[in-house]
Amino acid sequence: MSTFSAKLVRWQRQNGRNNLPWQSSDPYKVWLSEIMLQQTQVATVLGYYPRFLEKFPTVQDLANAPEDEVLNLWAGLGYYSRARNLHKAAKQVADRFGGVFPHTRRELETLCGVGRSTAAAISAFAFKQRETILDGNVKRVLCRVFAQDGDPADKKFENRLWQLAESLMPSENADMPAYTQGLMDLGATVCKRTKPLCGGCPMADMCEANAQGRTAELPRKKAAAKVQTLPLYWLVLRNRDGAVWLEKRPPKGIWGGLWCVPCFEDSATLYRTAEQFGVFSDGLSEAAEFTHRLTHRLLLITPLCGLADTDRPSEKDGGVFSDGLWVARDKLADFGLPKPLAEFLAER
Structure with missing residues (x-):
């Protein structure tokens, strides 16, 4: 196990978020939360997630529901294509996979609305597969801890981050849920976009951006989209x-x-x-x-x-x-x- 992953797993188990309602080995619950959490804060999702589970306790229930019913429950979460893809993916699981979520990342990526990082999260949390995520929080952590400097819009730079992320995973499958949650927790609660809490970071002694005084500089910011x-x-x-x-x-x-x-x-x-x-x-x-x-x-x-x-x-x-x-x-x-x-x- 790399020093990074060992520290992260230990920190997450002691200091991370361990009481979120979707922290489960049930792939349906994990998948539902991952789709909701795309571009949406945890605090917001906490209000929607239990209502969805109460209305649609299984993927088959969701697949059988009218689209309007799904969109009605989603109203207010924004990015409504996620809700439509959620409904389509539930039908895919029900029809193509017999109501059972596939275990591998590549199969999960065939579901509507599920990209590589989301598929990796489901694989890691539900099936303890050695697959790495790379969302915005994780990119920020990697860019700072390992002083990765590049254009966020550059595909080659993103591929470099994927390679780095894959090299850091723990060797034991059993550690993957804590490791994956730790990446999310570290980026969301400590290595924040602004005013990071470097004094309480488990990676403080190995963070290259901190040592170089470049925490505010990395990662490079995307060009602001015109409103x-x-x-x-x-x-x-x-x-x-x-x-x-x-x-x-x-x-x-x-x-x-x-x-x-x-x-x-x-x-x-x-x-x-x-x-x-x-x-x-x-x-x-x-x-x-x-x-x-x-x-x-x-x-x-x-x-x-x-x-x-x-x-x-x-x-x-x-x-x-x-x-x-x-x-x-x-x-x-x-x-x-x-x-x-x-x-x-x-x-x-």
Whole structure:
């Protein structure tokens, strides 16, 4: 066992996070948590994970569920393609693997939404396979401890980090869960992006970046992605019973697969659409605009609200409303809604 892995395993067992609800040898529980934790903090996932397990206690239960039910439970976690891939992968496990998760990393990588690092985590935690992860936290630890300096967007540099990560694994399979969790814990709680706790780091005496005074410099930062401001107009229509008109969003794009009020990038298209419900511009009231931040977009949302004059909209423009329906106030919780829309409707 390398000095690095020996120290890490010992530190994790004594000081790491050992009471997380998904710390299990059950591959379904591990896989579910790993997908949820992609680009999402542990504190956030802790609120969603038990609800998913309660609703879908097995991978077969998840595979059998309607997609809308899965998206509804996912609402608020963001990156909704993860939820759609989660559902597809559950079906793959049920259909292709007989409801039993494959044990090897390469087989796990065939599941929708599962890349190399996620597959390695499932292999290590559930099956104690000698497979290494390489997420953002791990890259930061390796770049600092071993003074790895390179462009994070460079594929050759990433391959170098993979080779380094593979060389550091413990020799005993039994140590893989603690080692893998230790990598995650060290990056998340000690070797943090800003203000790392170097004084309490188990690698302090071997950290090359610390010795060279380069902790703040490494790893090199990615070029900041430009945040685009996108105007978005909501057509919030209710019928005489107070139900709101919802449509299912396309699978790709903002809030893919969720139910939402009709959305438009310009008000002129919104007004034309409202007329198909018998609502003209003077029958719409404009609510206060507000912003909602996505990863690389800032949505500037303007809701326009009105009372529909018909139970069914006109389909003169090719039946664009065929997937829409009126949803009563007390049934909104049964639909997967974008978080900002759920909050908006709750206040009106």
